[in-house]
Amino acid sequence: MLLKKHLLLLYFIVLSSISFAQSEEGITTIILVRHAEKMVSDSADPDLSPSGIERALRLKQLLINTNIDAIYSTNFLRTKNTVLPLSEALHLEVKLYDPRNREITDVFLSKHEGETILISGHSNTTPQMVNTLINQQKYTSLDEKEYSKIFIVNISKQKETKVIELTY
Secondary structure, eight states: OOOHHHHHHHHHHHHHHHHHHHTTOOOOEEEEEEEOOOOOOSSSSSSSHHHHHHHHHHHHHHHHSSSSEEEEEOSSSSHHHHHHHHHHTOOOOOEEOOOOOOTHHHHHHHHTTTTTTEEEEETTTHHHHHHHHTSSOOOOOOOOTTTOOEEEEEETTTTOEEEEEEOO
16 A cells, blocks of 8 residues: 555656646656666576566556657667566657667757657666766666666756656
8 A cells, every 4th residue: 555655656746747847848858767677697688577577567657647759778678678568558669779879868869859758777877877968977876776766857958957866
């Protein structure tokens, strides 16, 4: 019951911040998540664990009523499958990106100006991308056991930024 109340509160916070950004002309909203829990495996590309699948479904519940225009993921099973339930529900293709591309945030901002996009990354790439978007070194790599962070970055036409950091 507590989890449902927590998800409901989180849902309203996310929805209100994204709705506010969308009501302001020219605001670009970028939602960044680290992939959900992965299987313990020797594989370089492990899939989601049962807990990770549950978290991916919670992410879908959290974001299903937002106006997401595009979904991006790195080319790994765990990152793609974290956003797969939402992409299927919204009928959006998961587009791949390379987090090593230093200009990728510029591509996101120019291609999706005034839109809302979701990006699934990793414990190191997600905070790095937030730092690049806000032009500050504020966030460090996430702990290997931390899968619940969600960052919502709003960027105005004047390049003013606001970050909301939540857990889900």
